[in-house]
Amino acid sequence: MxxxxxxxxxxxxxxxxxxxxxxxxxxxxxxxxxxxxxxxxxxxxxxxxxxxxxxxxxxxxxxxxxxxxxxxxxxxxxxxxxxxxxxxxxxxxxxxxxxxxxxxxxxxxxxxxxxxxxxxxxxxxxxxxxxxxxxxxxxxxxxxxxxxxxxxxxxxxxxxxxxxxxxxxxTDATVTGMLADVELTDPPAQPFFGHRSDAGDFSVWQFEPGWYRLIVQRHDRVLERGSNLTFEDFRDNFHELAGTDFGMHSPRWVTHYSDAAxxxxxxxxxxxxxxxxxxxxxxxxxxxxxxxxxxxxxxxxxxxxxxxxxxxxxxxxxxxxxxxxxxxxxxxxxxxxxxxxxxxxxxxxxxxxxxxxxxxxxxxxxxxxxxxxALDIRYDTKSDHPLAGRRVPDIALTTPGGDARVCELLRTARPILLVLNGNDAPLVPQWHDRIDIVRAASAAELWNIPGVGDIPAPAAVLLRPDGYAAWVSDEPGNAGLTEALTTWVGAPA
Ligand SMILES: Cc1cc2nc3c(=O)[nH]c(=O)nc-3n(C[C@H](O)[C@H](O)[C@H](O)COP(=O)(O)OP(=O)(O)OC[C@H]3O[C@@H](n4cnc5c(N)ncnc54)[C@H](O)[C@@H]3O)c2cc1C
Known part of the structure; x- marks a missing residue:
């Protein structure tokens, strides 16, 4: 096997x-x-x-x-x-x-x-x-x-x-969305617009030169899951709501979907x-x-x-x-x-x-x-620091290896202990095989955290491989770091 x-x-x-x-x-x-x-x-x-x-x-x-x-x-x-x-x-x-x-x-x-x-x-x-x-x-x-x-x-x-x-x-479906990717002989003047009516809504979106995504949203009918929606059905539904079909032809894809959640x-x-x-x-x-x-x-x-x-x-x-x-x-x-x-x-x-x-x-x-x-997501890291559990902003840094942004540090998908602006690097030798330690300088004195606002740049942050802060410290030293490493990286070697 x-x-x-x-x-x-x-x-x-x-x-x-x-x-x-x-x-x-x-x-x-x-x-x-x-x-x-x-x-x-x-x-x-x-x-x-x-x-x-x-x-x-x-x-x-x-x-x-x-x-x-x-x-x-x-x-x-x-x-x-x-x-x-x-x-x-x-x-x-x-x-x-x-x-x-x-x-x-x-x-x-x-x-x-x-x-x-x-x-x-x-x-x-x-x-x-x-x-x-x-x-x-x-x-x-x-x-x-x-x-x-x-x-x-x-x-x-x-x-x-x-x-x-x-x-x-x-919850079951209450609405049907119908979609067709088509070409239009007689396209509307606006490349993107939507319209609401009593029977439902329609929208037109020129996705790329030459083809459009047309969408109909019907509140008065629910199509069975798996039932077939033909191009002709779509055109009829669209025409009923829009009063025109803009000369739609050459469908690449026709489908329907629902609001079942x-x-x-x-x-x-x-x-x-x-x-x-x-x-x-x-x-x-x-x-x-x-x-x-x-x-x-x-x-x-x-x-x-x-x-x-x-x-x-x-x-x-x-x-x-x-x-x-x-x-x-x-x-x-x-x-x-x-x-x-x-x-x-x-x-x-x-x-x-x-x-x-x-x-x-x-x-x-x-x-x-x-x-x-999804910029405001906060995971529970048992810390009340405003950055803890949130995604670390993409700050520009100067590292011994050259200039780098936070997102660039994460390319290897390894946890990173980021130590900023000459603060003492916390000593955690039992995890050196599993984390990267980056000592960096940053000119940003304030970090903007979506949903929080500006906070003073921290002294050190432990970044998870997904870019969220597992541990944050405003002071030199490593209070709480051992616990955070044990939780998010594993037991000490
Ligand atoms: C009309 C429409 C518009 C959308 N627009 C957006 C948008 O603008 N932005 C957005 O974020 N999301 C949008 N979505 C949602 C998005 O398309 C889906 O959330 C996304 O495709 C989910 O990805 P997935 O990999 O989880 O599942 P899927 O893309 O469904 O992939 C699942 C895969 O599993 C395979 N599979 C099935 N059964 C088996 C099996 N037994 N064994 C092995 N393989 C199997 C399938 O063949 C398929 O390739 C839209 C959805 C719809 C319907």
């Missing part, structure tokens, strides 16, 4: 990102996908600031930026949300197709030694105390693989979730874990799902790698569910709110007017912007 450290089911954005993280940490990862090949379809049309920062941390952003287009604003239930004053190096959404993101992640996963193995659907799972065994239903027979862990990144209908008996509770009640059962859409589904309002999956993968990767290597504390792997379950629950919550304020009728119109006024105020716009972009 074939052996590996981690089997990943699903070569979508979540599975690809997880494979890259595990390989960076030196762990063997076998990445399986049930499809015969990549479809080239693009559900997502963009990513938000925190995902750009995460891609930057791993050196993936520089290729993606020129393949996308910065868009200054996102939306909340269709109400414009300006991102330009968010304190990040990337205060905008990047309009970039999911197929392009997958292509870049595919390239990186292959380079790191974990290419997607296509036509390899997982069909059976058995686990015991020492490992997990999967059956893969390949075209010419069954293949069996044994691993220390299995991660289901196999999408909303996850076989891994079902075979493991994990409950997926939530469900979340796995557990992200881990023994040696089986879930991430991405396998763990949570929701309406694509605000464009958050792919971001959420990539961030699940980056939270899980280093924890799982340390667990496989045997260096992690007992609780480290469980902190994946503790940290990420509430984050997805918040996304489900905000997408339900966005559906509610998108419904037709005079009552919702009144609510939208009031919301629209509120969003014009800096505080509300800023708060919603931080939520949609």
């Amino acid at each position: 074939e052996k590996t450290d981690v089997v990943i089911a699903g070569g979508g954005p979540t599975g690809l990102m997880l494979a890259c993280e595990l390989r960076l940490a030196g762990v063997r990862a076998t990445l399986l996908d049930g499809l015969p090949a990549r479809t080239g379809e693009s559900r997502a049309g963009g990513i938000h600031a925190r995902t750009m920062e995460i891609f930057d941390q791993r050196g993936l952003l520089e290729n993606l930026l020129p393949l996308g287009r910065p868009v200054q604003a996102g939306h909340f239930g269709g109400l414009r949300l300006d991102f330009s004053d968010l304190n990040t190096r990337y205060p905008y959404a990047l309009a970039v197709l999911q197929s392009v993101i997958e292509r870049e992640l595919d390239r990186r996963a292959t380079e790191l030694g974990a290419p997607v193995q296509w036509s390899s659907p997982i069909t059976e799972i058995r686990q015991d105390d020492a490992g997990v065994e999967v059956e893969v239903g390949e075209p010419h027979g069954t293949r069996r693989i044994r691993a220390a862990y299995l991660v289901g990144c196999d999408g909303g209908r996850s076989a891994v979730r079902k075979l493991t008996g994990i409950d997926f509770a939530g 469900r979340q796995a009640d557990r992200y881990r059962v023994g040696r089986v874990l879930l991430a991405g859409d396998a763990a949570h589904i929701h309406y694509p309002a605000g464009g958050q799902g792919l971001n959420l999956g990539v961030q699940d993968a980056v939270n899980l990767g280093w924890k799982l790698a340390a667990t496989v290597r045997g260096t992690a504390s007992d609780d480290l792997l469980d902190s994946y569910e503790t940290e990420r379950h509430p984050i997805a629950a918040r996304v489900l919550h905000n997408t339900r709110a966005q559906t509610a304020i998108s419904r037709p009728g005079p009552h919702t119109d009144a609510l939208r007017d009031i919301m629209s006024d509120l969003i014009d105020t800096d505080q509300v716009r800023h708060r919603l912007g931080l939520m949609i972009t």
Whole structure:
């Protein structure tokens, strides 16, 4: 029987990102996908600031930026949300197709030694105390693989979730979104606009020269999951709402989706874990799902790698569910709110007017912007320092190796003890094999933390491989550092 450290089911954005993280940490990862090949379809049309920062941390952003287009604003239930004053190096959404993101992640996963193995659907799972065994239903027979862990990144209908008996509770569909990527003979004057009516909404988005993404949102009908939506059906629905079809033709892709919102009640059962859409589904309002999956993968990767290597504390792997379950629950919550304020009728119109006024105020716009972009995430590190548990801002540093930004220090995906401006470097020799110590100078006297404001630059920070602060000190010395290292890096050597 074939052996590996981690089997990943699903070569979508979540599975690809997880494979890259595990390989960076030196762990063997076998990445399986049930499809015969990549479809080239693009559900997502963009990513938000925190995902750009995460891609930057791993050196993936520089290729993606020129393949996308910065868009200054996102939306909340269709109400414009300006991102330009968010304190990040990337205060905008990047309009970039999911197929392009997958292509870049595919390239990186292959380079790191974990290419997607296509036509390899997982069909059976058995686990015991020492490992997990999967059956893969390949075209010419069954293949069996044994691993220390299995991660289901196999999408909303996850076989891994079902075979493991994990409950997926939530709310049923009330709305149908219909989407077609088409060419237009008679395009509208504006390249991007949306319109609300009593029967539903429609929007037009010129994604690239030559083709448009048209979307219809119907509040008066719910299409069965798995039912077929033809191009002609789409055109009729669009025409009914818009009064024109803009001469749509040559469809590349037609699909429908719903606002069913469900979340796995557990992200881990023994040696089986879930991430991405396998763990949570929701309406694509605000464009958050792919971001959420990539961030699940980056939270899980280093924890799982340390667990496989045997260096992690007992609780480290469980902190994946503790940290990420509430984050997805918040996304489900905000997408339900966005559906509610998108419904037709005079009552919702009144609510939208009031919301629209509120969003014009800096505080509300800023708060919603931080939520949609996930820049305000705070994990519990048992410290009340305002930076602890939050993502460390991308400060410019001067290090003995030259100038570097915080995101650039994280390229190796190792924990980093960053000691600033000549403060005494805390001595922690028992962890030197597992962390990098970087002594750096920074001219930034104040660090801006989204959702907090400016704080004085700290004396030292322990960065987790995902870029969040595990320990922060404003004083020279290492009070509390040993405990933080034991929790997040593992027992002393
Ligand atoms: C219309 C629409 C627009 C969207 N727009 C955005 C957006 O702008 N921004 C955003 O962030 N998100 C957006 N999303 C959400 C985003 O597309 C998903 O959240 C994202 O694809 C999830 O990635 P994933 O890797 O978790 O799952 P998936 O992309 O679903 O990948 C799962 C993979 O698992 C494979 N698989 C399935 N079963 C098995 C099996 N048994 N064994 C092995 N492999 C298996 C599948 O073939 C697939 O390749 C949108 C979604 C929709 C529907």
